[in-house]
Amino acid sequence: MITPDRERQVTTNNVALITGITGQDGSYLAELLLQKGYEVHGIIRRASTFNTARIDHLYVDPHDVGPRLTLHYGDLGDGSRLNTLIAAIRPTEIYNLAAQSHVRVSFDEPTYTGDTTGLGSMRLLQAVRAVGISCRYYQASSSEMFGGSPPPQNESTAFYPRSPYGAAKVYAYWMTRNYREAYDLFAVNGILFNHESPRRGETFVTRKITQAAARIALGTQKELFMGNLDAVRDWGYAPEYVEGMWRMLQADTPQDYVLATGVGVTVRDFLEASFSHVGLDWQDHVRFDERYLRPTEVDALVGDATKARTELGWVPTVCAADIARIMVDADLKALEHEAGSWHDTPDVPSWRVGA
Incomplete structure (x- = not known):
């Protein structure tokens, strides 16, 4: 500690x-x-x-x-x-x-x-x-x-x-x-x-989705309640983005x-990638709940990181579908560990720095 x-x-x-x-x-x-x-x-x-x-x-x-x-x-x-x-x-x-x-x-x-x-x-x-x-x-x-x-x-x-x-x-x-x-x-x-990433807070939509997919696959949860599935976001991989932060402070001026990755993905797409990774159809488990809607919605955020690529040499490599799979695998492992069913599994996922 x-x-x-x-x-x-x-x-x-x-x-x-x-x-x-x-x-x-x-x-x-x-x-x-x-x-x-x-x-x-x-x-x-x-x-x-x-x-x-x-x-x-x-x-x-x-x-x-x-x-x-x-x-x-x-x-x-x-x-x-x-x-x-x-x-x-x-x-x-x-x-x-x-x-x-x-x-x-x-x-x-x-x-x-x-x-x-x-x-x-x-x-x-x-x-x-x-x-x-x-x-x-x-x-x-x-x-x-x-x-x-x-x-x-x-x-x-x-x-x-x-x-x-x-x-x-x-x-x-x-x-x-x-x-x-x-x-x-x-x-x-x-x-x-x-x-x-797998370290995303549990109240954020991506982690909420991947945890639910893992729990439903393990039989400890039945349904997932969601709001707007049509929102488009540009999802990247957190370890790559902190490298970009550091590069900004190393610049001459x-x-x-x-x-950003420059690729727009809907919440529905992220659901599909997460649930299909554990052999589930998300439509069998996801329910709409208006409480998760924002008073004012942001329909689409998709970034253009040309300047960072050109001036900082920063290039993202991990796509949203890969992130969904990485997060689901990490949540499965954590839930299995909590349940005491620690099976023989491959080495820790590659998202672990130094792994």
């Missing part, structure tokens, strides 16, 4: 600070940076229980003289604490991945979403400026900022957010550009389209980039 360590001054060349380190992207990014020799620090919120399952394996390294991953209590709502942490850690790179990132929940919690996802980014930028360190800053922007703008969407597409989450991300995007232009901060926006 990872426990937060006291703040300490850092003298190594590459020091990264990650907000949202316990999430899907934060865990993959921490792995990547540790493999590249970084000292990695993460900010986590104080809670009654630890939520570090995605990164626990990174903390203990028998070949290392000591942990290069350190966690600190903090919150994007507390600007004073952010100042203290940045002054103590003095990171060379900051990756702001923290947010209330569930689009449907943002309609129920618009104030909290705006404060955390929008104003929280401004507090972090202001802390960097106030402390006066020289660092490179990555802001996790989102394809949800495009909302109602027709695809394909790229860096020049007009924003038209259709949710409190999307609107908050637009605010964070423009504040990042403002601090870059007003204070000469090396700050970039990574406008990432949907990206998934700070610029904003879209990361």
